[in-house]
Amino acid sequence: MSNRLGAAPVKRNDVPVGLFTKVRNLITRDIAIDLGTANTLVYVAGKGIVFDEPTVIALKDVRGRSHVVAIGTDAKAMLGRTPEGIRAIRPLTDGVIGDFGIAEELIRLICRKAFNQRGFTSARVIVTVPSGATAVERRAIRDSVEKAGARKVFLIEEPIAAAIGAGLPVTEPTGSMVVDIGGGTTEVAVMSLGGIVASKCIRVGGNTMDEAIMSYVRRAYNLQIGESTAERVKLAVGAASMPPDGDERRAMLRGRDLVTGVPRELEIGSAEVVASLAEPISAIVEAVRTTLEQTAPELAADMVDRGMVLTGGGGLLPNLDIVLEQATGVPAVVANLPLRCGALGAGNALEHLRSMSKMLVH
Amino acid sequence: MEVRNREDIQGYEATGRERLTELAGFLDDVPADRLTFTRWYAQGKGCAVGLAAAHNPGFQAQGFRLEYDASNRNCWPTFDGHSDRAAVAKFFGLSSTEMRQLLGPDGYAGKVEPHPRTVAQNIRSFLAESISV
Numbered sequence: 474m475s476n477r478l479g480a481a482p483v484k485r486n487d488v489p490v491g492l493f494t495k496v497r498n499l500i501t502r503d504i505a506i507d508l509g510t511a512n513t514l515v516y517v518a519g520k521g522i523v524f525d526e527p528t529v530i531a532l533k534d535v536r537g538r539s540h541v542v543a544i545g546t547d548a549k550a551m552l553g554r555t556p557e558g559i560r561a562i563r564p565l566t567d568g569v570i571g572d573f574g575i576a577e578e579l580i581r582l583i584c585r586k587a588f589n590q591r592g593f594t595s596a597r598v599i600v601t602v603p604s605g606a607t608a609v610e611r612r613a614i615r616d617s618v619e620k621a622g623a624r625k626v627f628l629i630e631e632p633i634a635a636a637i638g639a640g641l642p643v644t645e646p647t648g649s650m651v652v653d654i655g656g657g658t659t660e661v662a663v664m665s666l667g668g669i670v671a672s673k674c675i676r677v678g679g680n681t682m683d684e685a686i687m688s689y690v691r692r693a694y695n696l697q698i699g700e701s702t703a704e705r706v707k708l709a710v711g712a713a714s715m716p717p718d719g720d721e722r723r724a725m726l727r728g729r730d731l732v733t734g735v736p737r738e739l740e741i742g743s744a745e746v747v748a749s750l751a752e753p754i755s756a757i758v759e760a761v762r763t764t765l766e767q768t769a770p771e772l773a774a775d776m777v778d779r780g781m782v783l784t785g786g787g788g789l790l791p792n793l794d795i796v797l798e799q800a801t802g803v804p805a806v807v808a809n810l811p812l813r814c815g816a817l818g819a820g821n822a823l824e825h826l827r828s829m830s831k832m833l834v835h
Numbered sequence: 836m837e838v839r840n841r842e843d844i845q846g847y848e849a850t851g852r853e854r855l856t857e858l859a860g861f862l863d864d865v866p867a868d869r870l871t872f873t874r875w876y877a878q879g880k881g882c883a884v885g886l887a888a889a890h891n892p893g894f895q896a897q898g899f900r901l902e903y904d905a906s907n908r909n910c911w912p913t914f915d916g917h918s919d920r921a922a923v924a925k926f927f928g929l930s931s932t933e934m935r936q937l938l939g940p941d942g943y944a945g946k947v948e949p950h951p952r953t954v955a956q957n958i959r960s961f962l963a964e965s966i967s968v
């Protein structure tokens with residue numbers, strides 16, 4: 474299926490590989506990890522994506538030591554619902570590791586789950602990192618993956634991975650623009666000849682949108698809701714702008730009344746959710762605008778012809794492509810499989826490590 | 836001792852009317868892009884009372900402040916053991932309906948980002964008409 478721009482969309486879950494690569498994959502198990510604030514995806518060479526679950530870990534404290542109770546989807550279901558002694562946490566904040574020890578344990582367990590309990594010792598690993606991550610933050614990610622058992626760790630910047638995964642011709646002498654809206658960060662980048670020409674990374678993403686909805690409901694209705702409820706509302710009736718026909722959808726939400734302290738249910742309309750999301754959306758628009766301003770005229774002309782591609786979970790927010798198009802004048806299109814572009818791109822780099830080495834962070 | 840200001844009187848507690856008058860004066864100086872009814876306060880933007888709780892030392896001295904959650908990203912006003920709208924109602928002596936009309940989009944044709952001076956004007960008009968506060 475082609476997109477609105479007629480550009481080649483992403484159409485694969487597995488990257489075609491040669492015989493040598495297949496044999497090598499039998500001996501070693503190279504993997505690519507798209508370590509996101511919201512979700513982590515693991516791509517195994519020759520197999521494709523084998524793990525796609527939330528980046529959440531649940532820990533139980535026993536006599537001063539933490540024991541893992543659950544990870545991924547099971548742990549996410551515990552967020553905000555844990556009894557005393559159990560913590561369900563997200564070890565990544567704004568795309569970077571906030572708690573080294575826990576992140577390391579999470580990576581180890583994710584890989585064990587991905588490999589059916591066998592772990593990934595002696596594997597070469599490619600991990601995605603935000604382009605705005607500092608040297609210290611990159612080192613933290615590299616160290617955590619090494620300590621989790623990887624033989625060699627390569628880092629790839631998230632917008633490059635997302636662009637490769639979206640099928641953009643990043644190695645060609647033409648401008649490709651990607652807007653990767655993840656859980657913790659939004660990465661905007663213009664690429665050409667395998668490198669980033671202009672980029673902007675802001676610490677605004679899907680989680681910021683959830684927080685905006687939580688704040689709105691708290692202020693407008695005196696109702697405290699949890700992250701999961703806010704995310705559900707965003708997915709149900711959230712949008713970057715109201716549809717032209719003004720058709721309003723409504724969603725039920727439950728929370729705790731801040732006056733009475735008892736549970737309360739109310740209905741919220743999409744117009745209110747759109748209003749509450751205005752702030753993070755305008756931050757994303759501003760980041761795209763800034764990146765375009767930094768782009769050389771020739772490449773900017775390519776943008777007008779080829780448009781920008783939205784990847785990441787935030788790319789699925791209805792009407793975001795329209796808002797970006799109206800604000801910048803550059804056509805915008807949502808990639809196929811936007812949630813998987815980062816992992817697919819990192820996986821592609823893994824399968825063609827030699828030819829793609831210049832795109833990795835050294 | 837000569838008493839020049841009401842604050843000089845020990846134990847003096849401002850009335851809701853005085854606090855609303857002060858809020859209107861505060862809003863006169865708030866830049867247009869800072870006011871939004873979508874949240875109490877965050878990253879320099881917020882609703883009228885959220886901005887006042889964050890930036891008005893006079894209100895803070897009277898105990899009207901912002902309280903943050905563990906993430907330090909979300910906050911809400913607190914006063915005298917109350918939080919959120921209950922704190923606003925108690926501090927300014929407003930009813931739920933008055934709060935909605937003065938400090939929410941209901942009083943501004945649904946606009947979530949009216950000009951701060953429009954809100955200030957609305958508060959002054961309310962004070963001029965109302966004798967209950």
